[in-house]
Amino acid sequence: MATAKEQEWTEKRIAYIKGLKAPTDMQRAVLDLYGKAERSSAENRQLDALLKAEKANEKADEARAKAYKVLNARREDERKARTRELIELGGVVALVDFPTDKGLLAGALIHLKEQLAEGGDALQAKLKARGDGLLYEREQARKAAKSAAPVAQ
Numbered sequence: 001m002a003t004a005k006e007q008e009w010t011e012k013r014i015a016y017i018k019g020l021k022a023p024t025d026m027q028r029a030v031l032d033l034y035g036k037a038e039r040s041s042a043e044n045r046q047l048d049a050l051l052k053a054e055k056a057n058e059k060a061d062e063a064r065a066k067a068y069k070v071l072n073a074r075r076e077d078e079r080k081a082r083t084r085e086l087i088e089l090g091g092v093v094a095l096v097d098f099p100t101d102k103g104l105l106a107g108a109l110i111h112l113k114e115q116l117a118e119g120g121d122a123l124q125a126k127l128k129a130r131g132d133g134l135l136y137e138r139e140q141a142r143k144a145a146k147s148a149a150p151v152a153q
Contacts, residue, residue: 010034010051018031034047092131095135
């Protein structure tokens with residue numbers, strides 16, 4: 001004897017299965033057995049087993065949907081992080097007032113990459129110190145401008 005909650009779930013699931021364009025063999029069997037006016041005890045056991053499997057499939061579908069949601073959130077976070085990094089790199093190009101011609105920029109970066117390979121760690125350390133100094137000066141100027149700005153009320 002099914003509880004009211006189980007009966008409600010069964011009726012909702014039957015309505016859902018009826019709305020499917022291509023129900024599975026198992027779902028068709030559920031519909032056939034559920035639609036019978038008179039079922040034998042063996043058919044009732046079969047229907048119970050099929051409904052139990054259908055409930056398990058529903059839970060698996062819900063778990064799969066949650067997993068896809070997690071995966072999509074991770075992809076979105078990775079996409080946002082990459083976008084932020086690209087914007088920051090574009091900001092560095094603008095900060096040093098480098099020409100924005102893509103070919104020129106690509107060529108300059110290729111040339112610099114070759115120079116870094118030839119120059120070793122000393123050249124890399126020198127260029128990093130110079131760049132870090134520029135970024136530090138910019139941050140200090142930004143902080144000074146922010147503290148000098150009048151507070152809006």
